Every structure is written in structure tokens, then in C-alpha cells.
Amino acid sequence: MTSALSLLEIEKSFGPVAVLRGVSLEVKRGEVHALLGQNGAGKSTLMRILLGLERADRGAIVLADGPYAPRGPADARERGVVMVPQERTLCPALDVVENIVLGIEPSASGLLRRKEAHAIASRALGLVAGDGRIPLAAPVRALSVADQQLVEIARALAQGGLGTDAEGVRAKVLVLDEPTASLGKSDADRLFLRVRALADAGLAIVLVTHFLSDVREHADGYTVLRDGKVCGSGDAKTTAPEKIVHAMLGRELDTERGDxxxxxxxGYRGAHxxxxxxxxxxxxxxxxxxxxxxxxxxxxxxxxxxxxxxxxxxxxxxxxxxxxxxxxxxxxxxxxxxxxxxxxxxxxxxxxxxxxxxxxxxxxxxxxxxxxxxxxxxxxxxxxxxxxxxxxxxxxxxxxxxxxxxxxxxxxxxxxxxxxxxxxxxxxxxxxxxxxxxxxxxxxxxxxxxxxxxxxxxxxxxxxxxxxxxxxxxxxxxxxxxxxxxxxxxxxxxxxxxxxxx
Ligand SMILES: Nc1ncnc2c1ncn2[C@@H]1O[C@H](COP(=O)(O)OP(=O)(O)OP(=O)(O)O)[C@@H](O)[C@H]1O
Ligand SMILES: [Mg+2]
CATH class of the missing domain: 3.40.50.300 (P-loop containing nucleotide triphosphate hydrolases)
Incomplete structure (x- = not known):
């Protein structure tokens, strides 16, 4: 399989603090690649660089079709790189269609072409939610958290551009920053079915997560960041979770750590x-x-x-x-x-x-x-x-x-x-x-x-x-x-x- 995405020796500091210290990462077409690490390890920063939301101090990025140095998310979209960020981005009061086409509204002389918007939204949603179970005209706040998450993904895909039905999506790289953080197991599993289908359709997917079970069950490869450095990578299916945790912490997880x-x-100032x-x-x-x-x-x-x-x-x-x-x-x-x-x-x-x-x-x-x-x-x-x-x-x-x-x-x-x-x-x-x-x-x-x-x-x-x-x-x-x-x-x-x- 060919590499869809290579990050090479990425470095990034905020002021005096080095957050990424030479991170390299490769994701293949059709692969779901898990990115792990403790809070503050640098995962989101690395992904924001990939999306052009932050600028790397050093290093390079290469996509399947050549070198890539996005100046912003619009550039990234142009090259087929899209992301569902860690913070939710939907506007609760707008309906599903409006949220999906936000920023890419098809318009004629300044007027939203409602029918076209509807078509885009329904195609994008079809890719991630199938069936038409999620009502397009509902305000997003009326949806469950799990469905909102699916709308987020549909939105990212639509923003990256939808080809003809046969082509599916134009996006090549999809980043999901902690997509299952607020989902229960069954909703998460349903989401991953869709994620896998997108990978099978040829996307390279980076999955940022804290759930080791997600890694084992749903990822192909993994990379662990610790203090802005890669300190473990390999096959997600066969690597023991203990080994991944060890890479994340630099030590064993102290399960005996009692109360x-x-x-x-x-100093709790609570009742004595x-x-x-x-x-x-x-x-x-x-x-x-x-x-x-x-x-x-x-x-x-x-x-x-x-x-x-x-x-x-x-x-x-x-x-x-x-x-x-x-x-x-x-x-x-x-x-x-x-x-x-x-x-x-x-x-x-x-x-x-x-x-x-x-x-x-x-x-x-x-x-x-x-x-x-x-x-x-x-x-x-x-x-x-x-x-x-x-x-x-x-x-x-x-x-x-x-x-x-x-x-x-x-x-x-x-x-x-x-x-x-x-x-x-x-x-x-x-x-x-x-x-x-x-x-x-x-x-x-x-x-x-x-x-x-x-x-x-x-x-x-x-x-x-x-x-x-x-x-x-x-x-x-x-x-x-x-x-x-x-x-x-x-x-x-x-x-x-x-x-x-x-
Ligand atoms: N704009 C900024 N200015 C200063 N420091 C920043 C900035 N953005 C991120 N950082 C720092 O960079 C480090 C890495 O943050 P990042 O968001 O990449 O972590 P993460 O691995 O995504 O963590 P989490 O699991 O909590 O989401 C953190 O210590 C954070 O405080
Ligand atoms: Mg993060």
C-alpha cells in the first residue's frame, strides 16, 4: 500500500515550550491509524499542523500526490485533508443541512440554494450514517451526542468535497480527534463501522483516542506520543495494551495505586x-x-x-x-x-x-x-x-x-x-x-x-x-x-x- 500521509520530523514550540520534538508518522491509504498519548502529549497540535491551523517550526509533510505545506484549513481541504476537531464545532440551533454546508454553502447571487445544500448534506450523511435515520431538518441540538458526532464527520467530508456518487468523497486524509470520547460502547462501535467503511473506500484515517479498546478493535497501526516525541508505534491488532500504556507513561500503569x-x-476543605x-x-x-x-x-x-x-x-x-x-x-x-x-x-x-x-x-x-x-x-x-x-x-x-x-x-x-x-x-x-x-x-x-x-x-x-x-x-x-x-x-x-x- 502507498503512503497517503507522511509527517517528517515535525517540530513545534509555543514560546519556550517545545511541544513537538521531531515527530514522524506515516499513514497508508485505507489505514486507520491510532494516535495516542497522555493529555498534553502533543496529539492535537500535530493534527492542527496537518490541517494548517498551526505552522510547524521545522519538518515536512508529504501526501500521496506530493509535498504539502498548508497555509490554512482551506488549503488543506483543497488537498483533501479534513478533520473533526476535539472541540465540537456544530451550531446547536442550526439544522443538520445548515451545519454540514456551513462555509461551503452553494449559493446563487447570495441566496442559499436550499435544494443543492440538501443534496450535499444528504450525500455526506449517507456516507457516515447510512439509512436516512438522522433527520436533515432537525436542529442539531435535538440529536443525540452520537448522532451529532456523525454529523461532524459528514460535515468534514462535505467540506473536503464530494465527488460523484461513484467517486464518493474527495477527501484523502481524515483526522478524528477523540471521536468516541462522549459515546457509549454501542454508539462507538456503530461509528467505527462507518469509519472502517471510509477507510475501505480509500481514505487514510488518523484516530486520536484515549481508549485502548478502540485501538485494538478498530485501528490498523498506532503511534504513541510522549512529551512531543514518538515513543512507540506498531501493529494495533497484535500489540499488547500494556505495551502501549508503557509507551504512553514511560512506566507501568500503577493499578495498585489505591486510595x-x-x-x-x-487539603480537601470538605467535611471532616x-x-x-x-x-x-x-x-x-x-x-x-x-x-x-x-x-x-x-x-x-x-x-x-x-x-x-x-x-x-x-x-x-x-x-x-x-x-x-x-x-x-x-x-x-x-x-x-x-x-x-x-x-x-x-x-x-x-x-x-x-x-x-x-x-x-x-x-x-x-x-x-x-x-x-x-x-x-x-x-x-x-x-x-x-x-x-x-x-x-x-x-x-x-x-x-x-x-x-x-x-x-x-x-x-x-x-x-x-x-x-x-x-x-x-x-x-x-x-x-x-x-x-x-x-x-x-x-x-x-x-x-x-x-x-x-x-x-x-x-x-x-x-x-x-x-x-x-x-x-x-x-x-x-x-x-x-x-x-x-x-x-x-x-x-x-x-x-x-x-x-x-
Ligand atoms: N497555543 C498554545 N500556546 C501555548 N501552549 C500550547 C498552545 N497549544 C497547545 N499548547 C501546549 O501544547 C501541549 C500539547 O497540547 P495538545 O493539545 O497537542 O495535547 P494533546 O495530546 O492533544 O492532549 P489531550 O489528550 O489533552 O487532548 C500542551 O502542553 C499545551 O498546553
Ligand atoms: Mg487533544
Whole structure:
């Protein structure tokens, strides 16, 4: 097979910080190539260079038809290189057609040629979603996260140009930066069927991911970046996951790393063991129903426990959390909050939302509840520094601009902000999305520590193994109906999946 894409000795620094230090990578036509590495390793930066969104300091890129040095995404598109970036790009209020043709609208004397736009969108969507299951006229916000992801891919392909039906797409290289971060297993599998079909049609696909199972099951080759250098590559199907993790971390993943060393971590300002009444109820839901979802949800959350909520994308998990918080009106039932220190939410729909990207990491961690002008910088910086070390946030320091952090590290800033508040009840929706394997364990350990110190945690996750490993009890949400919770000892991943999908 011929190389569709060769990156040669790419170097890139931001100011004094060398982010890519001579990275070479080759992807063949028809190949799905996984790009792995810890948060901040340089994956997205490398892909942004490929798309012309950043300029490399040194190095070269060669495509099948010759040397390539894009000055911007338009150049990249011209040569058939397209990307679905890590941050979502769809406009929620626009419909599917409008989103897909955004920026390439077919127009005549300034007027959108609706029919033509419709044809482009339906062809592009046909390539990634098949059937016509996704309604073209629906506003994107009405779609599930999984379907939105498919629209993102359709959009990238359409932007790269669609040939005649027989030719399919004009794009040659498709980059997917963490496409499955917010999907459950079955949605992810469905997405990968489409990705494989695109590869079979001749595209070279770069798949940035934190899921080792994605690599083994869906990629052909892989490359691992660590600190801006390639430190492992090979065959995705036959390489042991342990070997890949070792390359990512430069050491073994410490699975024995229990709560003990997190316990030693200083300074949660949360309740101390002394004022915690073991098992005291903090939050109770009695047959809560919203306008459409949830339809029926009851549970009691007590001090010291983590209640897991499993459910497929679209089962109403986010709606349930919104109903608890009173963000959406309930139509019947009752939410009884007895927690003296209130309730905090880490929302699923983060994508930088709520972060002040232009301000420092420390400001973002500290400023949530307080006004921006009431704080003393020294203390803010100390608090920022503490969380940077607590969650291994990869930043040059508390003063770094948040917008310059990698995607995963921005998420950690949001987690830090929630955890440092002294809420009694934490609702955490997909807390490990976009977070690398080593940090995942850290985040989950932190939740367990908080529970042990008397907090109550409701953990929503598409990652079933994460629920089984972290929760005390798990309830399954199915089409808006929450099953009674059962102790984690009665659950396995398979049982959860069966129950959620039945
Ligand atoms: N514009 C910028 N200015 C300064 N530093 C930057 C800028 N963009 C990225 N960086 C730094 O480059 C490093 C690599 O970031 P990158 O986004 O490529 O990581 P990543 O591998 O995609 O991580 P993640 O898994 O979290 O998405 C990070 O340390 C980040 O802070
Ligand atoms: Mg990234």
C-alpha cells in the first residue's frame, strides 16, 4: 500500500515550550491509524499542523500526490485533508443541512440554494450514517451526542468535497480527534463501522483516542506520543495494551495505586470525618418525571456513597441531572435536597463551556463562586498550583492561559473547580471524558476519597467498567425510567449493558 500521509520530523514550540520534538508518522491509504498519548502529549497540535491551523517550526509533510505545506484549513481541504476537531464545532440551533454546508454553502447571487445544500448534506450523511435515520431538518441540538458526532464527520467530508456518487468523497486524509470520547460502547462501535467503511473506500484515517479498546478493535497501526516525541508505534491488532500504556507513561500503569496515597493528599476543605453522620440522606428523588425525560426516577443518596447511573446515550441521563438541579421543570414527583452544603454539577456538555479561556488556570479554578475582583492573587496561585499537582494538570504553572492547555487538561481544570467547592452532593456527568488512562484513575480516586469523607456522589458514565470500579451502588436508566439501584457486587459490565440496552 502507498503512503497517503507522511509527517517528517515535525517540530513545534509555543514560546519556550517545545511541544513537538521531531515527530514522524506515516499513514497508508485505507489505514486507520491510532494516535495516542497522555493529555498534553502533543496529539492535537500535530493534527492542527496537518490541517494548517498551526505552522510547524521545522519538518515536512508529504501526501500521496506530493509535498504539502498548508497555509490554512482551506488549503488543506483543497488537498483533501479534513478533520473533526476535539472541540465540537456544530451550531446547536442550526439544522443538520445548515451545519454540514456551513462555509461551503452553494449559493446563487447570495441566496442559499436550499435544494443543492440538501443534496450535499444528504450525500455526506449517507456516507457516515447510512439509512436516512438522522433527520436533515432537525436542529442539531435535538440529536443525540452520537448522532451529532456523525454529523461532524459528514460535515468534514462535505467540506473536503464530494465527488460523484461513484467517486464518493474527495477527501484523502481524515483526522478524528477523540471521536468516541462522549459515546457509549454501542454508539462507538456503530461509528467505527462507518469509519472502517471510509477507510475501505480509500481514505487514510488518523484516530486520536484515549481508549485502548478502540485501538485494538478498530485501528490498523498506532503511534504513541510522549512529551512531543514518538515513543512507540506498531501493529494495533497484535500489540499488547500494556505495551502501549508503557509507551504512553514511560512506566507501568500503577493499578495498585489505591486510595491510600490520595488520602495523603492534602487539603480537601470538605467535611471532616467528625462532622459526618454516616449514612445520613443528602438527596432524595421520589418518582421524578420531567416534560419528556426522565419519566420515573427515584433514589436516595446518602453520605459516604457513590451512586452510579448507567444508561445509553439518549436514555435521559443529562435530563435527569438537570431535573435534580431544577434547571428543567419537573412535571411530577419530588426532589428533596437535605444536604446542608448544597449540590454541584460537572456537566457532560463541557467543551470549554464555563471556562474563561483567556484567563489563567488558577483564576478558573478559584473564581467560580466568588467574584473575579475579590481574591488575592497569591492565594489563588497557591490553590491553582495545588490542584495542578493534585490532578496532574499539564500546565506551565497556575498563571498559564487556560485556552492554551490541551483539551484533556482543560477538563481537569473544570473538575478541579468543582471539587474544590465544598458541596455535599456532587453530580458528575462523564468526568473522565477526554482524560488519559493514568489521570482517569486519579479522578476516580478523588471521587472515592470525597465519598469517604462524607460527600455523596452521583456518577453518570458511559464507561461501564468505570462505574463497576468506582460506585457503591448502580442504577440503570432506560428510556427515562430509572431502575432501583443495586449494590455494585451484583453488577458486571455485561449485566449493565444488557439491562441498559434491553
Ligand atoms: N497555543 C498554545 N500556546 C501555548 N501552549 C500550547 C498552545 N497549544 C497547545 N499548547 C501546549 O501544547 C501541549 C500539547 O497540547 P495538545 O493539545 O497537542 O495535547 P494533546 O495530546 O492533544 O492532549 P489531550 O489528550 O489533552 O487532548 C500542551 O502542553 C499545551 O498546553
Ligand atoms: Mg487533544
Amino acid at each position: 491510600a496515597d490520595v488520602e495523603g493528599a492534602h 470525618a467528625a462532622d459526618v453522620k454516616e449514612g445520613e440522606p443528602l438527596l432524595e428523588l421520589r418518582a421524578v418525571a420531567g416534560k419528556t425525560k426522565p419519566r420515573d426516577a427515584s433514589f436516595v443518596l446518602r453520605r459516604g456513597e457513590i451512586l452510579g447511573i448507567a444508561g445509553l446515550v439518549g436514555s435521559g441521563r443529562t435530563e435527569l441531572l438537570r431535573a435534580i438541579l431544577g434547571l428543567d421543570p419537573t412535571s411530577s414527583g419530588k426532589v428533596v435536597l437535605t444536604a446542608p452544603r448544597g449540590i454541584g454539577l460537572l456537566s457532560e456538555d463541557r467543551g470549554g463551556e464555563g471556562l474563561m479561556l483567556g484567563r489563567s488556570v488558577a483564576d478558573n479554578i478559584e473564581l467560580s463562586a466568588r467574584g473575579p475582583f475579590m481574591v488575592r492573587p497569591a492565594r489563588v496561585d497557591a490553590e491553582g498550583a495545588r490542584w495542578i499537582s493534585e490532578l496532574s494538570i499539564r500546565a506551565s504553572g497556575p498563571a498559564q492561559r487556560t485556552g492554551d492547555l490541551s483539551g484533556g487538561n482543560q477538563q481537569k481544570v473544570q473538575i478541579a473547580r468543582l471539587l474544590r467547592e465544598d458541596y455535599d452532593v456532587l453530580l458528575v456527568d462523564e468526568p473522565t471524558r477526554g482524560i488519559d488512562v493514568a489521570s482517569k484513575a486519579q479522578v476516580l480516586d478523588l471521587l472515592r476519597t470525597l465519598a469517604r469523607r462524607g460527600k455523596g456522589v452521583v456518577l453518570v458514565s458511559s464507561q461501564l467498567e468505570e462505574l463497576v470500579a468506582t460506585c457503591d451502588r448502580i442504577a440503570v436508566l432506560r428510556r427515562g425510567v430509572l431502575s432501583p439501584s443495586r449494590p455494585v457486587s451484583e453488577w458486571t459490565e455485561q449485566k449493565l449493558l444488557l439491562e441498559a440496552a434491553s
